[in-house]
Amino acid sequence: MSDALQLFRTAARQFIQKEFVPHQARWRQQQRPDAEAWTQAGERGILLTDVPKEYGGGGGTFAHQAVVVEELAHAGVQFGAHIHSVVAHFILASGSEAQKRNWLPRMARGELVGAIAMSEPAAGSDLQGIQTTARRDGDHYVVNGSKTFIANGSHAGIVCLAVKTDVKAAGPKGISLLIVEPKDLPGYRVGCPLEKVGMHAQDTCELFFDDVRIPAANLLGPAEGRGFFQVMEKMGYERLAIGVAAVATAEQAVVETTKHVKERRLFGKPLIEFQNTRFKLAECKTEAHIARVFLDNCIERFMAGAVDDTTTAMAKYWLTDCECRIVDECVQLHGGYGYLVEYPVARMWTDSRVHRIYAGANELLKELIAWSL
Ligand SMILES: Cc1cc2nc3c(=O)[nH]c(=O)nc-3n(C[C@H](O)[C@H](O)[C@H](O)COP(=O)(O)OP(=O)(O)OC[C@H]3O[C@@H](n4cnc5c(N)ncnc54)[C@H](O)[C@@H]3O)c2cc1C
Numbered sequence: 001m002s003d004a005l006q007l008f009r010t011a012a013r014q015f016i017q018k019e020f021v022p023h024q025a026r027w028r029q030q031q032r033p034d035a036e037a038w039t040q041a042g043e044r045g046i047l048l049t050d051v052p053k054e055y056g057g058g059g060g061t062f063a064h065q066a067v068v069v070e071e072l073a074h075a076g077v078q079f080g081a082h083i084h085s086v087v088a089h090f091i092l093a094s095g096s097e098a099q100k101r102n103w104l105p106r107m108a109r110g111e112l113v114g115a116i117a118m119s120e121p122a123a124g125s126d127l128q129g130i131q132t133t134a135r136r137d138g139d140h141y142v143v144n145g146s147k148t149f150i151a152n153g154s155h156a157g158i159v160c161l162a163v164k165t166d167v168k169a170a171g172p173k174g175i176s177l178l179i180v181e182p183k184d185l186p187g188y189r190v191g192c193p194l195e196k197v198g199m200h201a202q203d204t205c206e207l208f209f210d211d212v213r214i215p216a217a218n219l220l221g222p223a224e225g226r227g228f229f230q231v232m233e234k235m236g237y238e239r240l241a242i243g244v245a246a247v248a249t250a251e252q253a254v255v256e257t258t259k260h261v262k263e264r265r266l267f268g269k270p271l272i273e274f275q276n277t278r279f280k281l282a283e284c285k286t287e288a289h290i291a292r293v294f295l296d297n298c299i300e301r302f303m304a305g306a307v308d309d310t311t312t313a314m315a316k317y318w319l320t321d322c323e324c325r326i327v328d329e330c331v332q333l334h335g336g337y338g339y340l341v342e343y344p345v346a347r348m349w350t351d352s353r354v355h356r357i358y359a360g361a362n363e364l365l366k367e368l369i370a371w372s373l
Contacts, residue, residue, distance in 0.1 A: 005063055008049075012071045015044045020077045024201060031193040032154050032203035033079055042110030047081060048088050055092070056105030062237075062303050066244045073248035076344050078201040078351065080115075080152040082241040087114030087160045089237055090177065094221040094230050103158055103179065112181075115156035117147040117207055118231065124149070125364050127162065127228060128172050132209060134163035136216065141165070141178060143187075143212040149358075153205025154190055157183060162231065165224040172228030177220040180212070187212040198350030236309055238359045239316035240302055246323035247295045249352050250288045256345050257281060257330040260337070277333060284326045291322045310372040313365040320355035321362060327352050 001009075019040055020033075027033050041047050049064035051057025058064055069082050088107050091100055106112040123129035132145025143163060150156070159180040166174035182188045191206035221230060258281060261271040271277050298315045301307040327348045331338035338345050356362045 001063075005067060008060075008064060009067045009071065011044070012046050012068055013075075015041075015046065016071050016075045016077055019044075020072075020079065021075050024077060027078070027201035029200075031200060033201060035155060037079065038110035038113050038155065040110070041079070041081065042108060047110055048085060048104065048108040050085070051088050051092060051104060051108065055100050056108035057088070058108075062240070062299060065241065066299055069241055069244045070248040073245045074252050076252075076347055076351075078199050080113075080202055082238070082245070083116055083151050084114040085241070086234060086238045087116055087158060089234055090116075090160050090220060090230060091179070093234060094177070094226070095179075099179070099218075099220070107158065112157035113152050113155040115150050115152040115159045117150050117159050117180075118162045119147060119149045121146065121148050125361055127231065128175070130162055130164060130175065132161070132163050133167060134165050134176065134178055134214070136165070137213075139216050140213045141216060141219075143178070143180075143209040143214055145209050147207040147209075149194065149204055150207050151202055151204050153207060154193060154203040156190075157181065159207070160220070162227055165227075169225060173225045175227035175231075176224045177227040177230055178214050179218045179220055180214055181218075185212060196354075198347070198353060232309070235360065236302070236307065236312035239312045239365075240298060240307075242355055242359050243295050243298065243312075243315040243319040246319040246352065246355050247288065247291045249348050250284075250291060250323045250326040253327045253330040253345055253348050254281065254284050254288055256343075256348075257284070257333050260334055260345075264335075271333070280329055280333060284329055287322055287326055291319050295319060310369050313360070313368045316359060317356075317362040317365040317369070320352070323352050324356060 020037065023034065045058055046068050049058035049060045049068060050062050053059035065085055072079055072081065084107065088104055091103055103112060107114055118127055120130050120132060132143065132147065134141035134143045159182060161178045161180050163176055163178055164174045165176040187210040189208040193203045193205055196204060261277050264271040295315065298307060298311060330345050331349050334343060334345050337343050340346055
């Protein structure tokens with residue numbers, strides 16, 4: 001942290017508290033944020049904080065992005081800003097100058113909402129198994145197939161789509177990334193938001209492609225067949241961002257639970273006066289602190305360009321496992337109230353569970369870590 005980052009944090013917190021928090025119940029009911037929330041966030045400079053200013057971004061570092069993710073997590077707001085950022089970083093890393101100038105400024109203003117479309121009904125962990133195809137036809141690709149679990153799906157104005165451009169190529173070599181602008185695009189269809197057990201305010205949808213024509217100029221990178229490697233290159237960014245959300249959630253769960261056990265009385269005394277309560281919260285606070293130190297170390301190394309995929313996999317796996325242990329204990333200490341949606345800890349419990357599954361299931365990440373042994 002620095003003074004400048006602290007100022008940025010204060011501004012982000014005030015914005016989130018004023019413009020997002022009051023609408024959470026409605027967002028959960030409608031299963032997505034308001035569309036205006038994106039342009040408001042753009043106006044207030046909390047989108048693409050770590051994208052260079054020449055492309056409309058905030059010109060900051062991953063630390064700015066971490067501040068936004070933390071503040072959203074502390075406030076219990078589900079808003080897919082980090083997925084939006086990951087799309088921008090795909091474009092930044094692999095896009096041509098014309099592509100960057102075309103898409104990034106509009107993403108920074110929140111006019112184009114970013115989504116990443118990799119997963120399919122038969123291929124989640126196994127990205128190489130995707131079946132959505134893009135066949136070259138003149139100066140277009142013709143895309144057929146479907147994607148599932150796509151966060152920001154219903155608002156998406158720009159989709160980073162994984163396709164097979166060469167169905168005969170072995171292993172990862174047939175996969176490419178195409179940028180799709182779905183507005184008024186014939187053959188493109190978004191399903192209803194999927195009914196999830198948590199993250200109710202986030203639109204997670206199926207996407208369908210039926211002979212959808214995408215300009216060949218929307219291929220990301222200089223040639224076909226680079227998609228798998230482009231994804232792997234940017235996974236560290238997404239995994240670290242999830243680690244940030246995990247630690248912020250765990251810390252907030254300890255804060256909420258400490259408050260609750262001081263107020264809640266049973267057997268004639270506050271719940272915190274039972275040794276079990278104190279010991280359990282002491283364990284949670286200690287684990288959250290260890291997680292914070294590990295995370296901060298990863299962020300520092302990431303910003304210095306000195307973190308490897310093994311470490312970001314460790315961060316995502318360990319920090320999200322740790323988060324789920326802590327939040328579950330905090331639910332237990334809340335008793336029945338911890339099971340009521342109106343209590344933040346209950347929402348943390350359901351919202352955090354998916355952290356262990358997406359952006360590489362934790363088991364897959366252990367395999368990746370094991371390769372380094
Ligand atoms: C709320 C939500 C949001 C999501 N957002 C997006 C999105 O925006 N874009 C997108 O493309 N996808 C998204 N996903 C999909 C997500 O990335 C996948 O669900 C995830 O990769 C797991 O794939 P799967 O669901 O097909 O499970 P499977 O691949 O069937 O895996 C099932 C389980 O098998 C185990 N497993 C997997 N691989 C291994 C291994 N190598 N060794 C041992 N065990 C293993 C793990 O326990 C895993 O959980 C989202 C999912 C959810 C639930």
